[in-house]
Amino acid sequence: MGSSGAGELNSPAAAEDAQLREHTLASEQVYLGHFLDVRRDQVRLPDGATATREYIVHPGAVMIVPLLDDGRLVVERQWRYPLARAMVEFPAGKIDAGEAPLQCGIRELAEETGYRAAEWARAGILHNAIAYSNEGIEVWFARGLTLGDRHLDAGEFLEVGSATLDELNDQVRRGELTDAKTLVGLLWLQHWRAGHWPLEWRSVP
Amino acid sequence: MGSSGAGELNSPAAAEDAQLREHTLASEQVYLGHFLDVRRDQVRLPDGATATREYIVHPGAVMIVPLLDDGRLVVERQWRYPLARAMVEFPAGKIDAGEAPLQCGIRELAEETGYRAAEWARAGILHNAIAYSNEGIEVWFARGLTLGDRHLDAGEFLEVGSATLDELNDQVRRGELTDAKTLVGLLWLQHWRAGHWPLEWRSVP
Numbered sequence: 001m002g003s004s005g006a007g008e009l010n011s012p013a014a015a016e017d018a019q020l021r022e023h024t025l026a027s028e029q030v031y032l033g034h035f036l037d038v039r040r041d042q043v044r045l046p047d048g049a050t051a052t053r054e055y056i057v058h059p060g061a062v063m064i065v066p067l068l069d070d071g072r073l074v075v076e077r078q079w080r081y082p083l084a085r086a087m088v089e090f091p092a093g094k095i096d097a098g099e100a101p102l103q104c105g106i107r108e109l110a111e112e113t114g115y116r117a118a119e120w121a122r123a124g125i126l127h128n129a130i131a132y133s134n135e136g137i138e139v140w141f142a143r144g145l146t147l148g149d150r151h152l153d154a155g156e157f158l159e160v161g162s163a164t165l166d167e168l169n170d171q172v173r174r175g176e177l178t179d180a181k182t183l184v185g186l187l188w189l190q191h192w193r194a195g196h197w198p199l200e201w202r203s204v205p
Numbered sequence: 206m207g208s209s210g211a212g213e214l215n216s217p218a219a220a221e222d223a224q225l226r227e228h229t230l231a232s233e234q235v236y237l238g239h240f241l242d243v244r245r246d247q248v249r250l251p252d253g254a255t256a257t258r259e260y261i262v263h264p265g266a267v268m269i270v271p272l273l274d275d276g277r278l279v280v281e282r283q284w285r286y287p288l289a290r291a292m293v294e295f296p297a298g299k300i301d302a303g304e305a306p307l308q309c310g311i312r313e314l315a316e317e318t319g320y321r322a323a324e325w326a327r328a329g330i331l332h333n334a335i336a337y338s339n340e341g342i343e344v345w346f347a348r349g350l351t352l353g354d355r356h357l358d359a360g361e362f363l364e365v366g367s368a369t370l371d372e373l374n375d376q377v378r379r380g381e382l383t384d385a386k387t388l389v390g391l392l393w394l395q396h397w398r399a400g401h402w403p404l405e406w407r408s409v410p
Contacts, residue, residue, distance in 0.1 A: 017291045020284040020362050031236040031243055036259040036337060038236055038243055043286060051360045054241040055287035056261070056337070079225040081248060082260035082339040083332060086222045124377070127288060128385040129334045132241060132261070134287040136383075155256045157225050172329070172392075173402045178341075180333040180385040187377075187392040197378045 019046055022053070030054070058135035062104040063092035065123070065185045066115055067143040068162060073189075074113055074145070075168070075182075078158040088171065089179040092137065105140045106204065111151050113160045118144025121199035123188045128180055137181050139188055141199055165189060224251055227258070235259070263340035267309040268297035270328070270390045271320055272348040273367060278394075279318055279350070280373070280387075283363040293376065294384040297342065310345045311409065316356050318365045323349025326404035328393045333385055342386050344393055346404055370394060 022043040031038040037057040045051055066074035073090070080087045093108035095101060102120055109115050123139040152158070163171075168186060171177035191197040227248040236243040242262040250256055271279035278295070285292045298313035300306060307325055314320050328344040357363070368376075373391060376382035396402040 017284065020282070020291045020364070022284050022286050030238065033235065033243075033245055033259045034257050036243060036261075038238075038241060040238055041286070045360055046362050049360060052239050053286040054238045056241075077225070079222065079227050080332075080335040081227050081246070081258040082337060083335055083341075086225045087332070087335055089335070124380050125383055126385045126388060127285075127292070127383045129338065129340070130285040130288055130292055130294070130384055132287060133334060135334070136288075137385075155250055155254060157251050159225070169396070169401070173396070175329050178330055178332045179335055180331045180342075180389055183331060183392055184385055184388045187388055187395075190392075190395065191374070191378070196374070 021046060022051070025050065054132060056129070056133040056135070058094075058133055059097070060095045060101075060135060061092055061137045062095060062101050062108060063090050063137050063139050063181045063185060064105050064109045065090055065139065065141045065189055066109060066113065066117065066145055067141060068145055069143075072162040072164055073168065074115060074160065074162050076112060076158045076160055087179050088168075088177050089182045090185045092181060101138045102140065102204075105138070105142065109142060110148070111153065112156075112158060114148050114150035115142075115145045116148055117142035118146075118203060119201045120204050121201045123192070123197070123199060126181060126184045139181075139185060141188075141192070141201075143201075165193070226251065227256070230255065259337060261334070261338040261340070263299075263338055264302070265300045265306075265340060266297055266342045267300060267306050267313060268295050268342050268344050268386045268390060269310050269314045270295055270344065270346045270394055271314060271318065271322065271350055272346060273350055274348075277367040277369055278373065279320060279365065279367050281317060281363045281365055292384050293373075293382050294387045295390045297386060306343045307345065307409075310343070310347065314347060315353070316358065317361075317363060319353050319355035320347075320350045321353060322347035323351075323408060324406045325409050326406045328397070328402070328404060331386060331389045344386075344390060346393075346397070346406075348406075370398070 025042040027041045030040045041053045077086050091112045095104045121141045125136045125138050230247040232246045235245045246258045282291050296317045300309045326346045330341045330343050
């Protein structure tokens with residue numbers, strides 16, 4: 001297969017993807033813990049061969065980019081055990097069973113930071129570990145923030161602060177801010193502020 | 206704990222993080238497959254309580270942002286089984302045991318796309334699933350590209366194409382390009398082209 005343009009790569013003709021598609025032959029749950037649900041599937045490859053695919057089944061999550069009235073952003077600092085360090089990130093959390101993404105965003109923002117937002121806008125979704133997880137993280141913007149009480153989950157410890165976009169960009173450049181979802185939030189923020197990627201705001205009572 | 210500035214959130218005084226840090230009490234491998242290595246640890250929380258942490262141990266990966274001489278970017282389209290669809294992304298792959306990230310980048314770019322690059326520059330690292338994986342993806346830029354043969358791994362199927370930054374940004378805005386590492390590559394590309402985030406290029410023979 002040769003080189004082709006990006007248009008071709010996204011053409012309707014490519015939607016079938018017979019030349020790429022993997023078909024499920026069998027699926028097995030190989031681990032179910034408190035948090036992780038691990039599957040191992042047997043698949044048929046485009047050339048008819050078989051292969052194994054292992055992946056996490058995840059309920060999805062919502063990240064909030066919280067815009068303070070003075071232009072600063074609300075950020076958190078939280079211990080991330082797999083990386084053995086605290087990380088700066090935008091508020092985020094897993095979607096509960098049956099919960100709409102916006103409701104999840106409202107709940108997580110309040111629980112983790114104490115902020116409520118008058119207006120919300122959905123920017124998009126990101127997929128953060130496409131090789132081994134079906135997790136999607138919805139990216140929502142929130143503005144018209146007012147501070148109330150926060151209610152962390154039991155066993156949840158995090159610091160809340162604020163920063164300007166320039167400060168966060170500097171942290172990225174220096175290698176101090178490396179959380180992928182937060183970096184994607186900065187990408188959206190940059191393009192929204194530049195007027196390139198519009199947001200549709202909705203009021204939340 | 207109150208609100209604090211981002212400077213505070215990254216201050217040397219915060220480096221100890223006693224108020225956030227989780228200490229390992231016990232660690233167990235609960236699943237080891239062809240690809241996934243899953244651990245379940247018992248940890249002591251800052252308040253002395255205990256909790257369970259489940260996570261993937263990952264060797265790390267390298268993503269390449271390949272710059273063609275005409276300003277276009279090399280992108281791939283690949284079936285991502287956990288999401289049951291093909292996705293547009295920058296070339297990337299796992300680091301082999303003992304392999305330096307730059308060597309991994311050179312190898313993956315050649316294997317997946319057939320391109321060799323005269324110059325390479327490391328932009329940074331991203332952590333894509335900080336709640337449940339220790340994976341870090343190094344972000345490298347490559348330029349001075351020449352096309353040779355590619356050598357896909359057995360069972361690897363992908364299409365290679367190219368796109369402008371504007372085309373890729375449009376795909377993000379429309380919700381068609383959602384791979385987090387690729388979005389972070391676009392963030393770096395944007396800031397590098399704007400002169401904000403310089404890259405140190407090195408020649409590779």
